[in-house]
Amino acid sequence: MTDIIIHCAVALLFPPLLLGVIGKTKAAFAGRVGAPYLQPYFDLIKLFRKGSVFSETTTWVFRAGPLITLSAALIAVLLIPLGHHGAPLSFSGDLILFAYLFGLSRFFTTIAALDTGSSFEGMGAAREVTFSCLAEPTLFFSLLTLARISKSLSLSTILTHPTPAIWLAAGASMLLLVGALFITLLAENCRIPFDDPNTHLELTMIHEVMVLDHSGPAFGIILYGAALKLFILGAVFINIAFPVATGNALIDWGIFIAAMLVLAVAIGVVESVMARLRLVRIPQLLVGATILSAFAMLLVLR
Amino acid sequence: MFLLDPTLFLLVAASCIALSGIPGLLAHHSAWGQRVAAIIVIAASCLGETAVISLLSGIPASSYQIDWPLPFGPALFSVDHLSTIFLFPLFLVTGAVALYSVAYWPAREKASAGRLTFFLGLFAAAMIIVVMARNGVLFLMAWEVMALSAYFLLTTEQQSSDVQRVGTVYLLATHTGTMALFVMFSLLRATAGTFAFPATHALSLAVPVATTVIITALIGFGGKAGLMPLHFWLPGAHANAPSHVSAMMSGLMLKMGVYGILRTVSFFDQLPAWLGWLILLLGAWSAINGIALAAGQRDLKRLLACSSIENIGIVFIGIGLALVGLQQHASYLVVCGLAGAFIHIVNHGLFKSLLFLGSGVLIHGTGTREIDRMGGLARRMPVTSPLFLVGSLAICGLPPLNGFVGEFFLYVGAITDGIVAPLPLVALVAPVLALVGGLAVLTFVKLFGIVFLGAPRSADSAHGHEASAVMTGPMVLLAGGCLIAGMAPVLLVRLVTPVVGFYGGLSPQDMAQVMGHIPLVPLTCANVLLLVVVLAVGAAYLRRLRTSPRSQGSTWGCGYLEPTPRMQYTGTSFSEMAVSLLGGIVAPDRRRPTLDTPIPPADARFSYETTETVLDRILIPVFQVVGTAFSFLRKVQHGQLHIYVLYIFATLCVLMIWKN
Numbered sequence: 001m002t003d004i005i006i007h008c009a010v011a012l013l014f015p016p017l018l019l020g021v022i023g024k025t026k027a028a029f030a031g032r033v034g035a036p037y038l039q040p041y042f043d044l045i046k047l048f049r050k051g052s053v054f055s056e057t058t059t060w061v062f063r064a065g066p067l068i069t070l071s072a073a074l075i076a077v078l079l080i081p082l083g084h085h086g087a088p089l090s091f092s093g094d095l096i097l098f099a100y101l102f103g104l105s106r107f108f109t110t111i112a113a114l115d116t117g118s119s120f121e122g123m124g125a126a127r128e129v130t131f132s133c134l135a136e137p138t139l140f141f142s143l144l145t146l147a148r149i150s151k152s153l154s155l156s157t158i159l160t161h162p163t164p165a166i167w168l169a170a171g172a173s174m175l176l177l178v179g180a181l182f183i184t185l186l187a188e189n190c191r192i193p194f195d196d197p198n199t200h201l202e203l204t205m206i207h208e209v210m211v212l213d214h215s216g217p218a219f220g221i222i223l224y225g226a227a228l229k230l231f232i233l234g235a236v237f238i239n240i241a242f243p244v245a246t247g248n249a250l251i252d253w254g255i256f257i258a259a260m261l262v263l264a265v266a267i268g269v270v271e272s273v274m275a276r277l278r279l280v281r282i283p284q285l286l287v288g289a290t291i292l293s294a295f296a297m298l299l300v301l302r
Numbered sequence: 303m304f305l306l307d308p309t310l311f312l313l314v315a316a317s318c319i320a321l322s323g324i325p326g327l328l329a330h331h332s333a334w335g336q337r338v339a340a341i342i343v344i345a346a347s348c349l350g351e352t353a354v355i356s357l358l359s360g361i362p363a364s365s366y367q368i369d370w371p372l373p374f375g376p377a378l379f380s381v382d383h384l385s386t387i388f389l390f391p392l393f394l395v396t397g398a399v400a401l402y403s404v405a406y407w408p409a410r411e412k413a414s415a416g417r418l419t420f421f422l423g424l425f426a427a428a429m430i431i432v433v434m435a436r437n438g439v440l441f442l443m444a445w446e447v448m449a450l451s452a453y454f455l456l457t458t459e460q461q462s463s464d465v466q467r468v469g470t471v472y473l474l475a476t477h478t479g480t481m482a483l484f485v486m487f488s489l490l491r492a493t494a495g496t497f498a499f500p501a502t503h504a505l506s507l508a509v510p511v512a513t514t515v516i517i518t519a520l521i522g523f524g525g526k527a528g529l530m531p532l533h534f535w536l537p538g539a540h541a542n543a544p545s546h547v548s549a550m551m552s553g554l555m556l557k558m559g560v561y562g563i564l565r566t567v568s569f570f571d572q573l574p575a576w577l578g579w580l581i582l583l584l585g586a587w588s589a590i591n592g593i594a595l596a597a598g599q600r601d602l603k604r605l606l607a608c609s610s611i612e613n614i615g616i617v618f619i620g621i622g623l624a625l626v627g628l629q630q631h632a633s634y635l636v637v638c639g640l641a642g643a644f645i646h647i648v649n650h651g652l653f654k655s656l657l658f659l660g661s662g663v664l665i666h667g668t669g670t671r672e673i674d675r676m677g678g679l680a681r682r683m684p685v686t687s688p689l690f691l692v693g694s695l696a697i698c699g700l701p702p703l704n705g706f707v708g709e710f711f712l713y714v715g716a717i718t719d720g721i722v723a724p725l726p727l728v729a730l731v732a733p734v735l736a737l738v739g740g741l742a743v744l745t746f747v748k749l750f751g752i753v754f755l756g757a758p759r760s761a762d763s764a765h766g767h768e769a770s771a772v773m774t775g776p777m778v779l780l781a782g783g784c785l786i787a788g789m790a791p792v793l794l795v796r797l798v799t800p801v802v803g804f805y806g807g808l809s810p811q812d813m814a815q816v817m818g819h820i821p822l823v824p825l826t827c828a829n830v831l832l833l834v835v836v837l838a839v840g841a842a843y844l845r846r847l848r849t850s851p852r853s854q855g856s857t858w859g860c861g862y863l864e865p866t867p868r869m870q871y872t873g874t875s876f877s878e879m880a881v882s883l884l885g886g887i888v889a890p891d892r893r894r895p896t897l898d899t900p901i902p903p904a905d906a907r908f909s910y911e912t913t914e915t916v917l918d919r920i921l922i923p924v925f926q927v928v929g930t931a932f933s934f935l936r937k938v939q940h941g942q943l944h945i946y947v948l949y950i951f952a953t954l955c956v957l958m959i960w961k962n
Contacts, residue, residue: 048846049850050850051850051851051852051853052847052850052851052852052853053852053853053854053855054852054853054854054855055854055855055856055857055858056854056855056856056857057678057756057757057856057857058857059680059681059687059755060680061680061691061754061755063843064840067836067839067840067843068836070839071832071835071836071839072832074835074839075828075831075832075835078831089824089827089828089831091821091824091825092714092819092821093710093713093714093717093820093821094821094824094828096709096710096713096714097701097706097710097825097828099736100699100700100701100706100709100739101701101832103698103699103700103739103740103743104695104700104701106743107695107698107700107743107746107747110747110751111747111750111751111755113751114747114751114752114755114756114871114876115680115751115755115756116756116857116858117677117678117755117756117757117857117867117870118857118858118859118865118870119869119870119871120860121871122756122870122871122875122876123871125747125751125871125876126871126875126876126877126878126879126880127879129740129743129744129747129748129880130744130879130880130883132740132743133737133740133741133743133744133880134740134883135740136736136737136739136740137733137736137737137740139736140732140733140736141733144717144729144732144733147717148726148729153714153717153718212858213857213858216850217843217846217847217850218843221839221843283883290733294733297729301726301729
């Protein structure tokens with residue numbers, strides 16, 4: 001019970017901090033002081049207090065988009081184990097629901113973008129759905145590989161199963177998996193090298209351009225939802241890449257949060273040292289990640 | 303007990319539906335014939351649905367035998383669980399379509415309504431008989447009535463040259479398939495000695511004969527189902543038929559092909575090992591190619607038709623998994639594969655019919671089928687747009703709608719066997735389904751987003767109007783079905799459990815054991831939780847919205863002050879990137895202008911046409927060559943009927959002499 005409460009509390013409160021840490025890391029690389037770690041929280045509070053501007057072309061779809069996107073993410077966060085504690089909602093086959101919840105949120109993000117009738121947002125929506133077609137098989141290959149290793153179909157078992165011993169036994173395939181998942185993590189969360197969350201007005205944008213017309217509380221919901229998505233996929237990644245469990249519940253939570261912060265720093269470093277890829281290169285990298293994960297699966301299937 | 307016999311109910315329902323169009327034929331240009339037909343069909347559908355439900359609840363069905371004076375053995379009608387699962391969506395959709403057609407194709411405005419109503423009834427009745435026939439010749443007769451009434455239905459607007467062309471392609475395709483079926487049933491007759499269907503798992507044939515039977519069944523039935531590469535007739539036929547006819551063709555007629563294959567396979571006591579893998583491959587191939595084709599389409603109904611190929615592919619993936627499982631005695635795979643396939647058959651009947659009926663409302667309201675000419679219709683069609691959205695979400699297999707349930711079973715079957723059993727290869731089905739699901743989201747975001755959202759792209763769209771309740775009512779019924787079945791997957795599972803047990807040859811204990819592992823209750827919980835969270839977040843957001851200042855403005859154009867609706871992304875531009883990535887499959891025909899003219903540039907045109915690879919690039923060129931090569935034979939085809947009768951007489955004489 002305590003774990004469930006901590007799970008919900010961490011999942012609800014922690015995600016924006018990741019954005020703060022990424023921002024601070026990038027600032028450090030650029031030689032700036034940067035915004036405070038808690039800046040994303042301040043931004044969210046400010047946005048929730050603001051009024052909204054709606055475009056005349058929009059309908060109820062535009063208003064429903066952010067809500068459903070956030071709701072899908074809130075259900076998805078209940079399905080993944082955090083810090084080696086089982087997820088509050090867990091059943092055999094929940095990994096399929098997990099993947100399809102992202103599909104649902106993508107559907108609504110993109111139709112909300114198309115509702116504005118802006119060609120920029122149309123562009124972003126088209127890219128989002130196209131690239132996700134390429135990222136989706138990667139997620140499935142990875143989860144299948146882990147399912148095969150742990151002989152289970154439930155995310156709680158699959159993601160708490162990896163241990164240092166398994167890393168030693170199936171190191172090659174775990175390494176491939178971690179590589180593929182890191183690429184997917186960056187792609188799905190629209191980070192560099194796939195997308196740049198800091199600029200709005202370039203024609204190569206994906207996620208940011210889809211939310212150009214959202215304002216006020218709706219935009220706050222979108223920002224929060226994006227942070228939550230980063231948190232979810234980050235947690236999946238950390239569970240596999242850093243499978244350390246002490247057995248002590250509180251220490252495990254501490255390790256998990258520390259690991260997530262390190263991941264945020266790592267993303268910040270990637271964003272600081274890399275340039276964004278040309279748009280035509282993105283599918284190649286995504287297909288590359290799919291092939292890496294397919295390799296990982298092949299290695300455990302043999 | 304006689305009065306409660308479901309088979310009799312079904313036969314009565316079939317006869318009523320078959321004859322329902324006759325009053326309309328007698329009274330031209332009058333609405334009552336059509337209304338009477340609708341009432342008869344709806345009443346008969348209710349009767350049929352009652353029979354289906356009583357069959358599912360375990361009331362035994364009897365067989366009826368008619369000793370007709372034809373030399374093919376007695377005509378035998380019967381229903382078993384396999385028939386029932388096809389009859390369930392059949393009656394539902396037929397009833398919905400009958401009501402819809404009264405407003406969509408009103409007899410007062412359209413002269414063809416009488417004929418349309420007549421063939422619609424005949425078409426539905428023929429499908430009922432197809433799943434009830436237990437005699438090869440009776441089956442083929444019903445099959446032909448079905449195929450030909452579909453032809454007359456889809457050529458309703460026969461003045462259009464497009465319609466004539468696709469009608470001819472359809473007729474050729476369906477008769478090529480029927481020819482394969484003739485071979486198949488003749489072979490069965492030659493080995494079994496009778497046209498009556500063999501009992502389940504009773505047929506053991508020599509390998510070459512069995513292979514021929516299976517291959518001909520795959521050609522004949524697979525062509526009707528729209529399995530790649532025999533799908534070429536499908537996009538055109540579905541796009542050019544009246545929308546409610548497309549709904550029935552796609553939602554129901556394609557499933558008759560699936561039924562045929564399932565029925566044929568059930569005859570054999572032993573199946574070749576490659577069959578399951580072949581069907582699995584064909585299914586995966588159809589699913590990926592079908593949805594890739596759909597993504598590139600510009601025609602609303604062509605897009606839906608191509609997505610039918612994808613859905614049939616998913617059904618075949620399920621059947622393939624089950625057959626592989628039967629071969630390897632993997633009961634998990636059998637149950638999940640069959641359950642996934644059957645659930646998807648029912649689901650596809652619901653959501654594809656819903657989407658086709660929705661496309662009818664769109665065509666009715668705007669007068670165009672081109673996605674790129676629509677836009678902004680959500681404002682003008684406040685009832686149709688949420689219904690269409692439900693259909694779109696369901697067809698993408700997204701929770702909490704019914705499409706997810708069927709795909710869930712397929713995933714669970716594939717992955718479970720992939721991880722525990724010695725069949726790791728089937729686990730590859732999961733990434734294939736994921737890719738198909740991703741492309742489906744792309745396709746239906748494009749469809750819904752471009753058609754209903756944004757600003758109107760043409761005057762047709764700007765003046766679009768909502769349809770009457772007679773048209774939206776049936777859609778509400780179908781959308782409600784999608785939602786209920788998605789929220790409570792246990793209903794769908796209850797529906798298909800008997801047929802899975804029957805077809806997979808599993809004992810109730812085995813079934814219960816596997817089904818016990820399927821997390822139906824948690825799925826419902828997750829779905830309910832999702833709805834609760836959406837409502838809670840929505841309520842909080844609305845409260846915030848009410849108390850905070852709100853203003854309206856135009857869409858932000860990055861500083862550009864004179865945006866026009868033509869600047870919006872179109873459907874073609876939306877899918878352009880995906881289509882160029884999938885270049886080999888979709889193969890669009892782009893005609894670019896040359897830009898080497900000096901300043902000022904001359905007028906230039908760009909055209910973008912999606913082509914049909916199998917039909918346009920392979921079949922038509924081949925047929926043209928064959929046509930030229932055999933042109934000398936055209937002499938015997940002169941259009942004089944009495945000479946044609948002479949040909950038949952002469953053939954009969956030759957056959958008699960040869961026989962003696």
